Amino acid sequence: MTETAIAPNLSRAVAPYRRALADALELAIPVDAVAAEERAASLAKRSLKKDSKVWGLKLAISMMDLTTLEGKDTRGKVYALCQKAVRPDPSDPEVPPVAAVCVYPTMVSFVKSALGQSGVKVAAVATGFPSGQTFPAIKIAETRQAVAAGADEIDMVIDRGAFLSGHYQHVFDEIADIKEACGPAHLKVILETGDLGNYDQIRRASMIAMFAGADFIKTSTGKVGVNATLPITLVMLECIRDFYHLTGKKIGMKPAGGISNSKLALAYLVVLYETMGPEWMTSDLFRLGASSLLNDILMQLRKERTGAYQSGDYFTLD
Amino acid sequence: MVNYSLLMARLNVRKTYKLYINGEFPRTESGRYYPIHTATGGELLANACRGSRKDLRNAVQAARKAFPAWSGKTAYNRGQILYRIAEVCESRAAELAREIQLLGSSASEAAKEVSRTIDRWVYYAGWSDKYPQLFGSVNPVAGPYYNFTVPEPTGVVGVVGPETPALLGLVSRIAPALVGGNTVVAITSESRPLPSITLGEVFATSDIPAGVVNLISGIKNELVPWLASHMDVNAIDTTGVDESELAALEKAAAENVKRLVRFDAAAIGWDDARRSQSPYAIAEFQEMKTVWHPMGM
Numbered sequence: 001m002t003e004t005a006i007a008p009n010l011s012r013a014v015a016p017y018r019r020a021l022a023d024a025l026e027l028a029i030p031v032d033a034v035a036a037e038e039r040a041a042s043l044a045k046r047s048l049k050k051d052s053k054v055w056g057l058k059l060a061i062s063m064m065d066l067t068t069l070e071g072k073d074t075r076g077k078v079y080a081l082c083q084k085a086v087r088p089d090p091s092d093p094e095v096p097p098v099a100a101v102c103v104y105p106t107m108v109s110f111v112k113s114a115l116g117q118s119g120v121k122v123a124a125v126a127t128g129f130p131s132g133q134t135f136p137a138i139k140i141a142e143t144r145q146a147v148a149a150g151a152d153e154i155d156m157v158i159d160r161g162a163f164l165s166g167h168y169q170h171v172f173d174e175i176a177d178i179k180e181a182c183g184p185a186h187l188k189v190i191l192e193t194g195d196l197g198n199y200d201q202i203r204r205a206s207m208i209a210m211f212a213g214a215d216f217i218k219t220s221t222g223k224v225g226v227n228a229t230l231p232i233t234l235v236m237l238e239c240i241r242d243f244y245h246l247t248g249k250k251i252g253m254k255p256a257g258g259i260s261n262s263k264l265a266l267a268y269l270v271v272l273y274e275t276m277g278p279e280w281m282t283s284d285l286f287r288l289g290a291s292s293l294l295n296d297i298l299m300q301l302r303k304e305r306t307g308a309y310q311s312g313d314y315f316t317l318d
Numbered sequence: 319m320v321n322y323s324l325l326m327a328r329l330n331v332r333k334t335y336k337l338y339i340n341g342e343f344p345r346t347e348s349g350r351y352y353p354i355h356t357a358t359g360g361e362l363l364a365n366a367c368r369g370s371r372k373d374l375r376n377a378v379q380a381a382r383k384a385f386p387a388w389s390g391k392t393a394y395n396r397g398q399i400l401y402r403i404a405e406v407c408e409s410r411a412a413e414l415a416r417e418i419q420l421l422g423s424s425a426s427e428a429a430k431e432v433s434r435t436i437d438r439w440v441y442y443a444g445w446s447d448k449y450p451q452l453f454g455s456v457n458p459v460a461g462p463y464y465n466f467t468v469p470e471p472t473g474v475v476g477v478v479g480p481e482t483p484a485l486l487g488l489v490s491r492i493a494p495a496l497v498g499g500n501t502v503v504a505i506t507s508e509s510r511p512l513p514s515i516t517l518g519e520v521f522a523t524s525d526i527p528a529g530v531v532n533l534i535s536g537i538k539n540e541l542v543p544w545l546a547s548h549m550d551v552n553a554i555d556t557t558g559v560d561e562s563e564l565a566a567l568e569k570a571a572a573e574n575v576k577r578l579v580r581f582d583a584a585a586i587g588w589d590d591a592r593r594s595q596s597p598y599a600i601a602e603f604q605e606m607k608t609v610w611h612p613m614g615m
Contacts, residue, residue, distance in 0.1 A: 307547065308547035308548060308549055308570075308573065309375050309378065309544065309547070309548040309549060309550065310549045310550070311382075311548075311549035311550035311574070312382075312550070313549070313550070314549060314574075
């Protein structure tokens with residue numbers, strides 16, 4: 001890897017960072033695509049019933065980043081979403097709050113006050129979301145401001161153009177810079193797997209993100225055609241496992257986009273459990289990025305409670 | 319000694335009678351079936367799908383999804399599509415009649431049932447752009463307002479088809495719901511499901527959008543309670559429900575205040591063209607909306 005022309009001038013020592021990138025690329029071994037897809041498909045077939053289903057669905061809610069990332073977001077809409085995040089089903093106190101509310105940076109301080117002492121975290125997308133096509137200084141400034149406004153977590157996007165051109169050092173440095181800008185906030189790095197083309201690239205990007213300082217790696221923005229899939233999640237989880245074995249550091253995983261029903265959410269939990277074991281079954285290490293999923297889970301839970309199939313008419317529109 | 323002439327004999331290619339959900343013909347997710355025999359010889363005719371509550375759930379989901387587009391179509395277009403169903407029924411008349419006959423009707427009864435079925439589609443197709451005039455109104459009010467009442471479709475309608483006449487009975491209850499812009503999940507005759515399932519093939523080839531009408535065969539006692547309690551079903555036609563099961567159904571249906579409709583087949587019969595088909599059957603699956611509109615605007 002030669003140093004690229006577009007890498008920003010860094011004031012910190014270059015050598016350890018070079019070393020980390022080299023390690024990341026060394027771990028980016030080819031992925032057996034057929035085996036990954038087959039394993040994901042076989043795990044997705046597992047059927048959870050009754051009590052274990054209810055348990056899994058509640059766990060899925062507690063791992064959810066309830067998300068609204070629309071140009072038309074208003075305070076009114078975001079406020080309603082926060083209410084729902086804290087108390088997803090007002091008729092059932094057994095239903096836990098979600099893990100975080102994920103919004104654009106300008107909404108952060110408002111969401112922070114709306115959530116109050118509920119314990120639900122505030123996540124902000126940053127770094128020129130969703131394309132990441134803006135100036136490095138602006139990305140850093142955006143991140144700092146979001147954290148200053150009260151964001152507990154930052155969801156950044158990588159520069160896919162640079163990654164696909166092979167400018168891995170640039171991608172790596174950018175993630176490291178944003179991590180530094182995050183300060184105490186957790187950093188989730190969105191790889192936008194739909195843009196990357198294949199599993200080998202996804203593994204490479206995962207490794208780069210983790211070695212550069214990501215606390216979470218995340219599949220997608222939800223703004224491109226292909227979002228999170230089970231095999232992609234499996235491949236990324238295996239990266240996390242390999243990274244953990246090498247460094248002892250636990251990195252979180254967040255599939256996002258296209259996870260719209262309960263059955264699929266449970267399939268993700270099965271893949272998680274079978275790949276990472278019970279240690280990772282916590283919202284500190286696994287999140288589901290979703291918006292319409294919550295209503296589907298609530299309908300499933302109420303169906304389990306009442307015995308009748310439910311209707312969208314009796315659940316809030318988000 | 320091998321009898322080669324037997325080996326050479328052609329095997330019949332028999333139709334698998336499947337469900338009709340969302341414009342497709344899936345087997346029941348439960349993998350179960352139940353045998354249908356001829357009325358006369360007791361010979362095995364087919365293994366019909368023994369649909370499950372999850373098939374029903376999928377069908378309701380499909381019907382709910384299809385509702386906005388179907389109810390949003392022009393009345394004229396819905397009429398055209400119902401008429402098209404009549405056309406395709408006509409071209410399948412022989413097959414439908416044969417199935418009815420095998421399940422216990424005489425040839426002439428079967429032929430009569432099929433032609434009545436086709437006529438019923440045509441009858442309700444014709445009502446598509448007329449019933450709103452009949453049931454809607456401009457109401458006199460004491461103030462500077464126009465006041466209109468217009469019928470709107472109820473939503474997703476569950477239809478439990480009568481045991482006999484399996485085809486004519488089912489169509490007589492489905493057609494008025496459909497022409498009014500409702501989407502339908504129908505449970506077919508338990509003892510004589512075959513012509514109703516073939517009706518699915520008619521739908522699949524007659525311009526009616528996927529999900530607007532869905533057909534589930536199976537054991538009624540297994541299916542009806544789930545239909546009755548389903549919160550996303552807005553009305554149920556209980557014509558094919560046994561009298562003894564009615565109270566339980568009504569109780570379960572009360573949770574989301576379903577509209578319940580029952581055609582009195584015993585008193586009216588299915589054949590009398592003046593009494594067994596009626597625009598009032600359309601109105602039974604309509605909600606009346608009244609709008610106040612200021613004058614001079």
